[in-house]
Amino acid sequence: MATVFDPVRLGDLQLPNRLVMAPMTRNRADADGVPTPLMAAYYAQRASAGLIIAEASTPNAVGQTYPNITAIHTDAHVDGWRRVTDAVRAAGGRMFLQIQHGGRIGHPDNSGGLHPLAPSPVLLPDTIFTPRGHQPAVVPVEMSHDDIRTTVADFAAAARRAVDAGFAGVEVHGGNGYLLHQFLASGTNHRTDAYGGSADNRIRFVVEVVRAVAEAVGPERVGLRIAPGVTANGMHEDDVESVYPALVDALSDTGLAHLHVVFADPDQPLFQHIRKHWTGTLIANPMLPWPGPLPADGGRQEGERLLAAGADLVSLGRAFLANPDLVERLRRGAPLNPLRDRGLMYVGGAEGYTDYPTLADAGE
Numbered sequence: 001m002a003t004v005f006d007p008v009r010l011g012d013l014q015l016p017n018r019l020v021m022a023p024m025t026r027n028r029a030d031a032d033g034v035p036t037p038l039m040a041a042y043y044a045q046r047a048s049a050g051l052i053i054a055e056a057s058t059p060n061a062v063g064q065t066y067p068n069i070t071a072i073h074t075d076a077h078v079d080g081w082r083r084v085t086d087a088v089r090a091a092g093g094r095m096f097l098q099i100q101h102g103g104r105i106g107h108p109d110n111s112g113g114l115h116p117l118a119p120s121p122v123l124l125p126d127t128i129f130t131p132r133g134h135q136p137a138v139v140p141v142e143m144s145h146d147d148i149r150t151t152v153a154d155f156a157a158a159a160r161r162a163v164d165a166g167f168a169g170v171e172v173h174g175g176n177g178y179l180l181h182q183f184l185a186s187g188t189n190h191r192t193d194a195y196g197g198s199a200d201n202r203i204r205f206v207v208e209v210v211r212a213v214a215e216a217v218g219p220e221r222v223g224l225r226i227a228p229g230v231t232a233n234g235m236h237e238d239d240v241e242s243v244y245p246a247l248v249d250a251l252s253d254t255g256l257a258h259l260h261v262v263f264a265d266p267d268q269p270l271f272q273h274i275r276k277h278w279t280g281t282l283i284a285n286p287m288l289p290w291p292g293p294l295p296a297d298g299g300r301q302e303g304e305r306l307l308a309a310g311a312d313l314v315s316l317g318r319a320f321l322a323n324p325d326l327v328e329r330l331r332r333g334a335p336l337n338p339l340r341d342r343g344l345m346y347v348g349g350a351e352g353y354t355d356y357p358t359l360a361d362a363g364e
Helices: 037-047 073-092 144-163 179-184 204-217 240-251 269-277 298-308 319-323 324-334
Strands: 006-008 013-015 019-021 050-059 094-099 127-132 133-136 169-174 222-226 258-264 282-286 315-318
Touching: 019 324, 037 073, 050 073, 073 094, 094 144, 094 179, 144 169, 144 204, 144 315, 169 204, 169 269, 179 204, 204 222, 204 240, 222 240, 240 269, 258 269, 269 282, 298 315, 315 319
Parallel strands: 019 050, 019 315, 050 094, 094 169, 169 222, 222 258, 258 282, 282 315
Antiparallel strands: 006 013, 127 133
């Protein structure tokens, strides 16, 4: 049976182990979304992961979610990310970049005055953090067909920029309540045109984005992340059993690098269906306590349950945040660093970011 330490191929990449550092927003970019030198140090510290999927970057200005979120739609963004990929490559690592459009999760104060766009004018039932603090969300503008075509093109252009910045590939974010997930879910997609209503219609935008990105940079450089049934950011889905099988079937012939399933449960029929019908590489993110503490092994046992159920790689988030040398700690059975105050995840600066100790720091 495969373990998290076994090598594996992903597209054209040979990965030294099956542990993936999951994409996690850390709010360390500058005000224009340009990655900072501190970010280069952070990712280079974690280069022993089989693959790093870097935090979500927006493909256009209107897709911006919160302050200090990275982006990938200007030359300055490319230059900033290139410093990150150079540092990770020098440390022996491999990186994909996640591309994410916020949809209704945004605010004019975060996007240069642009009003959020979404499948339908359905209000996010929460506040939005802005440079002026938390503010009520605004009702998004329903996307026209021109908006849809432009957004698809923006995803493809962002993927080309990511490759120019030195990433081995990109992951399209289709989960956690952001724009693509909003199209998939009936609670946020009330459209009556070709992009709403039936499952086949609601998957259409996601399929168009993924196919455009694959055409732009090659399918072997492209992954898709999905989050069936995840309720983050006010989401509600009542027909995951029809939507996600339809999505998997629609993309099964694309030759994508991977499909990444969030909060995967190997005992659930939907996960089993996805594994059976997705013939490519499957990355699974295990169900771990949230917001409670991580298990002592950081999720390794649950990850290996997923490998036994057919996953090819396992993505972990918080364990990588607190343990730059997570792979070595798990290999040795060494204790893991506890994750510090969750607030440090998003406040900027080195504390709770690049100052977690390694075994080498302790002389072990």
